[in-house]
Amino acid sequence: MEKMLIEGGHELSGQVRISGAKNSAVALLPASILADSQVTIEGLPNISDVETLSDLLEEIGGTVEWNDRTITVNPEKMVDMPLPNGKVKKLRASYYFMGAMLGKFKKAVIGLPGGCYLGPRPIDQHIKGFEALGAEVTNEQGAIYLRAKELRGARIYLDVVSVGATINIMLAAVRAKGKTIIENAAKEPEIIDVATLLTNMGAKIKGVGTDVIRIEGVESLHGCRHTIIPDRIEAGTYAIAAAAMGKEVVLDNVITRHIESLLAKLREMGVRLEEKDDQLLIAPRGPLKSVDIKTLVYPGFPTDLQQPFTSLLTKADSTGVITDTIYSARLKHIDELRRMNAMIKVEGGSIIVSGPVKLQGAKVKASDLRAGAALIVAGLMAEGVTEITGLEHIDRGYENIIEKLTNLGANVWREEMTPNEIKQFQNS
Ligand SMILES: CC(=O)N[C@H]1[C@@H](OP(=O)(O)OP(=O)(O)OC[C@H]2O[C@@H](n3ccc(=O)[nH]c3=O)[C@H](O)[C@@H]2O)O[C@H](CO)[C@@H](O)[C@@H]1O
Ligand SMILES: C=C(OP(=O)(O)O)C(=O)O
Numbered sequence: 001m002e003k004m005l006i007e008g009g010h011e012l013s014g015q016v017r018i019s020g021a022k023n024s025a026v027a028l029l030p031a032s033i034l035a036d037s038q039v040t041i042e043g044l045p046n047i048s049d050v051e052t053l054s055d056l057l058e059e060i061g062g063t064v065e066w067n068d069r070t071i072t073v074n075p076e077k078m079v080d081m082p083l084p085n086g087k088v089k090k091l092r093a094s095y096y097f098m099g100a101m102l103g104k105f106k107k108a109v110i111g112l113p114g115g116c117y118l119g120p121r122p123i124d125q126h127i128k129g130f131e132a133l134g135a136e137v138t139n140e141q142g143a144i145y146l147r148a149k150e151l152r153g154a155r156i157y158l159d160v161v162s163v164g165a166t167i168n169i170m171l172a173a174v175r176a177k178g179k180t181i182i183e184n185a186a187k188e189p190e191i192i193d194v195a196t197l198l199t200n201m202g203a204k205i206k207g208v209g210t211d212v213i214r215i216e217g218v219e220s221l222h223g224c225r226h227t228i229i230p231d232r233i234e235a236g237t238y239a240i241a242a243a244a245m246g247k248e249v250v251l252d253n254v255i256t257r258h259i260e261s262l263l264a265k266l267r268e269m270g271v272r273l274e275e276k277d278d279q280l281l282i283a284p285r286g287p288l289k290s291v292d293i294k295t296l297v298y299p300g301f302p303t304d305l306q307q308p309f310t311s312l313l314t315k316a317d318s319t320g321v322i323t324d325t326i327y328s329a330r331l332k333h334i335d336e337l338r339r340m341n342a343m344i345k346v347e348g349g350s351i352i353v354s355g356p357v358k359l360q361g362a363k364v365k366a367s368d369l370r371a372g373a374a375l376i377v378a379g380l381m382a383e384g385v386t387e388i389t390g391l392e393h394i395d396r397g398y399e400n401i402i403e404k405l406t407n408l409g410a411n412v413w414r415e416e417m418t419p420n421e422i423k424q425f426q427n428s
Contacts, residue, residue: 119329
């Protein structure tokens with residue numbers, strides 16, 4: 001087991017290439033189940049969520065070939081094998097095996113997913129969608145059982161705007177008989193990416209990127225080749241790190257439109273930004289002004305950047321208020337940032353960050369992926385050395401983070417934990 005060490009205070013400069021989007025990758029891979037021949041996806045990020053999903057595709061009989069960041073999945077020999085336990089529990093997106101296997105085999109058994117604990121993360125809207133399409137759904141001993149004689153298109157109104165439910169229903173509906181309409185659908189770029197792959201496979205989907213998606217089911221789907229979109233949350237994390245510690249940092253392979261809500265806030269804080277093609281220059285000038293943010297569904301400010309943004313606000317000139325309307329309990333970074341000298345209060349559902357504060361290096365624990373990102377940003381800013389444990393969360397979503405930060409001038413490395421540290425970590 002390893003920990004990450006960061007010696008803070010080093011200025012960041014240079015260029016960092018943004019990897020393929022985790023939240024696309026984790027849906028594109030299960031989507032490949034629906035094809036009847038090879039699906040090749042280019043630009044996948046080398047992260048543990050992708051590895052886990054690739055293992056799960058093999059568990060159900062697929063073959064998966066890697067060639068650098070290109071993956072070719074051959075689904076021809078896949079079977080409707082139950083996956084009630086094991087690797088499905090390691091990540092959130094294993095729930096996409098429900099929609100994809102239901103679409104292909106008309107049945108599936110999938111253990112309830114893991115992933116970051118951000119407070120309760122129900123999947124009632126996924127299930128409502130599957131039932132509307134004609135599936136019988138039961139929850140037996142922590143696994144979801146789905147069976148359908150046939151899937152029939154339906155009109156489905158989502159009670160909450162959900163990325164996962166929108167994609168999952170889309171995965172099943174592309175193989176249903178007739179027309180499905182998803183109303184109050186989510187509009188995240190990853191949903192468009194998945195719909196693009198499905199369309200290349202022969203699916204008939206209209207309206208993605210709006211809140212009404214119309215799908216005409218088809219008899220079969222074929223293989224295709226697809227290039228993934230860049231990761232807007234990874235891009236946002238580096239943009240935040242650059243705003244905190246950057247001289248001039250250039251993000252390469254970024255779709256700036258996908259992070260417009262973050263860029264607007266960085267501009268308000270006084271950070272100079274320049275966009276050119278698929279590159280973004282981030283150059284902070286002078287003290288940062290405090291701002292308030294409210295996380296919302298896309299195109300609003302993403303909840304996945306709330307935690308690293310909290311760290312940035314500790315450096316700003318006065319008080320900033322953060323309201324996470326998607327996951328109000330996404331607060332596991334706060335106590336750890338307080339250990340680093342941050343002045344943060346949580347009141348009435350809001351995170352109130354008082355700045356400016358000089359953060360101090362400390363021993364801290366990443367309890368979820370973006371809490372990890374928050375601690376890395378804080379570690380870069382802090383005086384002295386910060387030791388971060390819980391790296392398995394960070395490895396779910398950030399490709400080569402040590403190399404990328406080192407190339408930008410940070411002093412960051414990984415070390416094996418001692419047996420004593422492992423014991424302390426496990427008891428904490
Ligand atoms: C793998 C993946 O893509 N993960 C992302 C996805 O998670 P995920 O797809 O799980 O998140 P959702 O968009 O579904 O959740 C949005 C909100 O809806 C609620 N909800 C969701 C489904 C449901 O059936 N019932 C329900 O009440 C959730 O509790 C949450 O408050 O979107 C989140 C919100 O942008 C991001 O933080 C995650 O990084
Ligand atoms: C919450 C996240 O991921 P997941 O939904 O996979 O747990 C995230 O990417 O910030």
